Ligand code: C2O
Ligand code: CU
């Protein structure tokens with residue numbers, strides 16, 4: 001386990017350019033820090049609805065020894081509280097923007113009206129308060145909220161404007177699975193960051209940062225570096241959220257032990273799926289249950305994404321995501337000596353009706369492309385840094401609605417990736433089911449509801465989705481690549497439901 005950390009840092013020394021932190025700082029920062037767990041926020045009941053009050057604020061954080069990092073946070077200096085919601089309940093949120101720049105807050109994965117979805121049109125000016133209200137209408141699962149400001153999502157999320165959302169429902173409350181937040185039900189908001197010598201985050205610096213998305217050389221889990229978690233029960237459920245701007249992780253336990261995947265983006269899988277590793281792209285979530293009954297320390301690590309993975313970059317981009325060729329530690333885990341007994345996982349978690357391709361009334365096709373270094377310069381100041389990022393040949397334009405979807409319809413969206421790297425394609429408004437990837441139905445781990453899907457280089461992924469509720473001709477939902485530098489540079493489109 002220590003070895004993997006050392007190897008990660010050796011990898012760094014080989015690739016780090018002179019302007020990033022020298023290796024010695026990493027060496028000084030080897031002490032483990034107790035994993036922070038974001039505060040759980042269940043809201044205050046006001047007039048029959050659950051009221052949440054959020055403040056976007058400027059702050060500082062200490063990630064690296066004595067150095068101070070300017071950060072952004074929600075009700076704190078970095079990241080935000082975990083919002084706990086219940087299916088069927090009415091929710092009213094007030095979001096006060098105390099930053100000195102505009103922002104927006106989007107509820108990723110939530111099925112809510114476009115007007116309260118928090119997309120790039122729903123700007124909260126500095127000093128202003130935005131007050132979305134909605135009814136929770138979906139099954140239990142792990143979701144998140146984050147800035148979605150046009151062209152600035154990457155920068156604001158990088159600095160800290162993100163948090164987790166947990167939705168419960170009657171089904172989840174009746175399942176015998178680990179569910180005590182902070183004890184055996186643990187949020188893991190996983191991010192990578194890189195720093196300047198003065199401790200500040202080092203965001204986009206060069207062409208390549210836009211092309212591949214920004215990769216960091218330090219791992220933060222819930223804002224904790226070199227995080228250590230100490231299980232007190234023999235089973236622990238980790239709610240993994242990949243909140244990195246660009247990095248895809250290949251999660252595994254360092255000793256190769258199996259774990260059970262119980263939920264994906266949109267909630268529970270029908271049955272737990274036994275796995276030894278799981279690839280999670282930016283914005284995807286996975287709930288896994290790990291057994292620590294043997295009492296042995298075992299780190300949660302990220303394995304390399306080797307060249308044989310369908311999600312690895314190809315062609316001239318193959319060498320550009322070099323950081324994903326290393327194993328490195330995400331979370332140090334050292335179980336307590338006496339562990340409380342957990343119940344065996346149930347065989348059945350929920351039931352999911354698989355939608356059939358024949359139910360769809362329409363197929364829409366989307367082509368993701370990134371003509372690189374062509375000097376086309378793109379409109380609106382884009383393109384200069386890393387080429388253009390296009391969907392169906394166009395960059396995102398605020399004044400253009402790209403698709404109009406009839407309310408109540410079922411559609412197949414066919415996403416083709418015409419570039420040399422994987423793009424995690426995300427759609428607002430609801431959850432979909434993956435039909436196939438290059439004609440092959442997904443394996444069990446991708447059989448649940450999803451809102452973000454990995455589309456490897458050259459691949460075609462088809463998903464099916466019902467566009468229920470919330471007709472609105474004026475406010476659009478987004479679909480986009482969730483590598484935030486791609487989204488910010490044009491790989492996004494808009495649709496309305498009417
Ligand atoms: Cu996670 Cu359009 O968002
Ligand atoms: Cu979203």
Ligand code: CU
Pocket residue numbers: 422423424481482483486487491
């Ligand atoms: Cu992308």
